[in-house]
Amino acid sequence: MFNEENTTEQMIIATAKNNGWTYIKAEKLPRKYSDVLVEQYLADALIRLNPEIAAQPQRADEVLYRLRAILLSCEGEGIVRANEHFTSWLRGEKTMPFGENGEHTPVKLIDFEDYSNNQYIVTNQWVYPAVENGKRLDITLLVNGIPLVIGECKTPVRPAITWVDAAEDINNYEKSIPQMFVSNVFNFGTEGKCYRYGSIKMPLKNWGPWYSDEDHSEGTIESVRRSITSMIRTDVILDMAMNFTTFATNKKHQRVKIIARYQQYEGANMIVDRVVAGMPKKGLIWHFQGSGKSLLMVFAAQKLRMHPALKNPTVIVVVDRTNLDTQITATFNSVDIPNIQGASKIAELTKYLKQDTRKILITTIFKFRDVTETLNERENIIVLVDEAHRTQEGDLGLKMRLALPNAFMFGLTGTPINKLDKNTFVTFGADEDERGYMSRYTYVDSIKDGATLPLHFEPVEPKLHIKRDAIDQAFDAMTDQLSDDDKDELTKKAAKMAVLLKSPDRVQAVCGHIANHFQTKVRPNAFKGQVVTFDRECCVLYKNELDKLLGPESSAIVMHTNNDKGNKFAQYRLSKDEEEKLLDRFRDPSDPLQLLIVTSKLLTGFDAPILQTMYLDKAIKDHSLLQAICRTNRIYKNKTHGLIVDYLGIFDNALFALQFDEQIMKKVITDIADIKEKLPELVVKCLSYFPDIDRTLSGYEALEEAQNCLKTDEVKDSFAANFSVLHNAWEALSPDPILASYESDYKWLSHVYESLKPVSGMGSLLWHSFGAKTIELIHKNVVIDEVRDDLENMIVDADLLEGMFSGNPDKKGREIEIVLIARLRKHAQNPVFIELGERLDKLRLKHEQGLLNSIEFLKSLLILAKDVVAAEQKVEPVDEQEKAKSALTELFIEAKCEKTPAIVERIVNDIDEIVRAVRFPGWQNTSEGVRTVKQSLLKTIRVKYKITDKEVYDKSYSYIEMYY
Structure with missing residues (x-):
């Protein structure tokens, strides 16, 4: 019948023979x-492969003596060290004095x-x-008498027996x-x-499968x-022996051997094969x-560097941080690969x-920001970009390609972006x-192979959710004795998300829920947790509360802080070494540190297998x-499994992020192909406004012309x-190389465009920052959830708007709806506009439910639009300006440090002046407007006033977005 020897073992031997291996019974080997070692076979190989040994065959014995010594050394220095030494011999990295003159x-x-x-x-049954x-x-x-692979077989017909x-x-x-x-x-x-x-010495939980095609089914011989x-x-x-094996020192200072999983082997070889072929x-x-x-x-990188056909290439590993303190860098530094250099x-x-x-x-992608010329034109430069998102690249992608015009560019990501203007x-x-990709290894693949664990989402008690209706009722009850003016002022302050969360x-x-959940469901299983909060102040608030419930030693805050000794977060500042020691404590199952409290740090690149539960109280997307x-x-x-305890209802967003529709990706790529085809026509059309203009000239006269x-x-x-x-x-x-041919023309056109942009929204020029609706390309390919900037003309004159009924009411309704949403966002803290927003929500719901037809919906929108304009006319511009400056002043007083000028008023006035100079109506809803304002803010805060705190910059921008 069926047993181990006549099924599994014989199948492996037969398959190996078909793969080019010669079968010899173990007892027949010399x-x-x-x-x-089968020393006779190895000695023959030494003579066959080494001319110096062939000249004096007795030299083979000297090599065999060295190899026997390594085999014996495993008793003293351990099997991994001995294996590492033997691997160096296998790879031909060792030398002997067999040449001329020794x-x-x-x-x-x-x-x-x-x-x-x-x-x-x-062979089989080796004793x-x-x-x-x-x-x-x-x-x-x-191979050549050296045992490189050992396999153990079990019977397939006994249910209690497995590969384990x-x-x-x-x-x-x-x-x-x-x-x-050894x-x-x-x-x-x-x-x-x-x-x-x-x-x-690999733990059984890390043993992996091997597949060569898309059929990953298991369970049969x-x-x-x-x-x-x-x-x-x-x-x-x-x-595998030469290129896909490496050795490293782990956190416990132990030597470990690392071998590639099948998806790493496949992906790396695809890169190497593509580079060797020269295209794409x-x-x-x-x-x-x-x-x-x-x-x-x-x-x-290891195989590319060693490949003889590539003639000593340069491999550039590009990470997406502002510094090199990343998991990628740590991995490269921990393994023994020669000729690694940080830039x-x-x-x-x-x-x-x-x-x-x-x-x-x-290096990092940001190190290319000042590139203005080609730095190296060699073909055998290979760039490997970690977490290849356009959000990290932007114009930096063009800079990198300018610096290295002939380099190979490979992106590696676990979370690609699939949008028209941001597309990995x-x-x-x-x-x-x-x-669209060379190799894909999916969420399902990683779980099935045991490379990662499934993710579970656990709902929290409903009372912990922020409920809009409940807040409104509570607010009415709380303020029933206040005047209307006092209510308005209170609403503006209390409606912010931060106030609600804190x-x-x-x-x-x-925190009570976290403490109870952790003590009953996480800690008993010897796992640890991470608490993700809204901002740094929340980190402190949660820490103080969790200290009462779990004790101070149970949790620690890891967050960005500035260098100001007087800063309220200064006590939580950690040096790089201190932070690494803290994280090592967290990884140690015997250490009392159980929870890490964070807001932005440790959300990417942080690797701690003992971390099982994330308590998520911060809105994050995609x-x-x-x-x-x-x-x-x-x-x-x-x-x-990994567990996410969700306090803000991000579950649906997480499911969306885990899913991917290849048809949508193909459609976006097709759209971009169409845009690429139309690019020359778009450039010519813009240049046609300037006949006979010499675009090589500079200076005010050329601009005036x-x-x-x-x-x-x-x-x-x-x-x-x-x-x-x-x-x-x-x-x-961007950053497609096709743009290089048009870059000078585009830059010239953009300068002219910027020079004509009005300083404020007033004036006769109706500036279409998002293009004209009559151009088909905008509708189909370019405008993605963007808002047109011609609302004022549409709703100030109601008769004009009602004349739009002659067109498509669904289309016109959508246009007005988009514009209304943008307009209402500008006054998100004003209760009048909150009510108007609720009216809009109800209208949209009725339309979606079929209770309003398109014409009725459009008419209702027109009435609402008139009310929005009327409400806007009552808003005091000066009051808005003062609120903006007041918010910024409060922020910079809080953030003031040794390197910050004492005169906060000057900083605020500079920001106010610069932002008002570059903004335009509806700028918040345009990629260009956002970029321009952010760049201006960055120059003011970081360059002029040397304020490097990212949270200060982020908050400054959020205030500007709200009030300007």
Whole structure:
């Protein structure tokens, strides 16, 4: 009948033979039972592969003597250290004095350049170290007499037996006969249903599957044969030995061996193959958060640097932070890969590239911001971009491509962005890749393979949610004795999200829930947690409350702080070393530190497998949300899932972030292809306003000549509309190389456009910042949830608006609705406008429910629009200005430090003056407006006044967005 030997074992031997291995029975091999190496075969290989040894064959004995010493050393220094030393010999990195005059020459045990020069043997029932009481290994694979792979088989017909039993046997062999694993590349175990492999001393929970195609089904002997056919190949095993194995020191200062998972092997080889082929020059690797992209980059960089066809290339690893303190950097620094160089300063990166440095350079995308010229034109420069989002790149992507015009660009991400003006697939996806990416490793794949854990979302008690109706009722009850003016003032202050989130009752309730939940559901299982709060002040509020409930030693705050000793957050400031020690304490299961309280730090790149539960009380969206919640999905002993306790109802957003519709992605890419095709026409159309103008000239006279081409308001409007189309098309395509041909023309046009933009919203020029509705390209491809800026003309004259009924009422209704939403947002804290917003919500609901037809809906919107205009006319502009300046003044007084000028009023006035100079009506709803205001604010705060606190900058911008 069926047993282990005649099913699993024989299937593996037969598959190996088909893959080019020669089968020899173990007892027929020329070795003693006490020999780890088949020394006769290895001596033959040494003579065959090394001319210096062939000249004097006795030299083979000298090499064998060295190798025997390494085999014996595992008893003293451990199996991993011994394996690391032997790996250096396997890779040909060791030398012997066999050259002329005793010169050292490399010694080849295996030929990694011409695989046909090696001998490949598969055997079974290998006995070591003696016939009696020796261990019997089911499958052993030898190259040139060196055992590189050991496999253990179990029967597929006993329900209680699994691959784990096979893997446990191998783990026991590593302890009882460690010499047999000194030369090992990897081990595998199977019961004929599932196949798993791992490196020496690897915990069983980290053993992984191996697939070669999209069929990841398991449970049959056929599925195991597919894995064996794909992995137990001579070229794959030698590739793993040379390029996909590395050694590192873990947090406990122990030496560990790391071997690639199948998705890392596939992704890295796709990159290498593409570079060796020379085309295409880019590609996207999309692997889920926590599945090992850092190591994929390590293996790719290692193989690229060693590949002879690439002639000593430069590999640049680009991270998306402002500094190099990232998980990627930590991974590269922890493994033993030669010639790694960090470029933490712009000057360093420029120097390395101009000097043609041939190493692995690690830098940040921001180090390219001052690039104005090509730094290196070599073809064999390969750029690996971590977390390849356009939000991190923007114009920096163009700068990077300007610096390295002929480089290969590969993006690696777990959370791609798929929007028209921010699209990872367009930025890095090659046209040759039908799906937009080279390799994808999904959320489902990572969970099924055991690379990550599933995520669970747990609803909290309803009373902890912020309920709008309940707040309104409570407010009415609280203020029934106040005057209307006092109510209005109170509403403006109390309606802010921060005030609601920081109310003492809510903080107490949330922290009470956290403490109870953690003590009953998390801590008993020996896991730890992370609390994510709204801002830094919330971190402190939660810490103080949790200290009462759990004790001060149970939690710690990790957040950004500035260098001001008087700052209220100064006591929570940690140096880099202090922070790392704190995080090591958190990773230590025996340490009393149980909860980390954060607001923005540690939401990306932080790796602590013991972290199981995230208490999320901060609104985060899209890829940022996915990155944050995946802090909990790492593998850990007895951990079955990551848990998100959701206090703000982000569950639906998380589901959306985890899903992906490839058809939508293809549609967006098709739209962008259309825009690319129309780009030359858009540029020509904008330039047509300036016939016979010499665009190479500069100075006020040249600018005046250009402005004179736009003499009337109608012509200015027309140019503004067409330039808006061009601008949005440019944003959607950036950083596509096609833009380089038009960059000087676009820059000239943008300068003219900016020079004509009115300082305020008043005046005869109706400035179409978002383009004209008559241009089809805007409607189809460019305007994505953007708001037109012609509301005032539409609603001041009601007769004019009612004349719009002759068109499509659904379309007109949508246009007015969008404009109303934008207008209402400007007065979000005013109770009058809150009521108007509620009216709009009710109208939209009735329309969606079919209670209002399109004509009735449009008429109702027109009435509402008139009321909005009437309400706006009662708003005092001066009052709005004073509120803005008052809010900014309060912020900068709080943030004042040693490096901040004492005169806060001057800072506020400068910001007020600059923002009023660059803004325009509806700027908050345009990418250009937001960028311009943010750049102006950045220059004022960071450059002029040297204020580097990011939270100050963020809050300043939020006030400006609200009041200006």
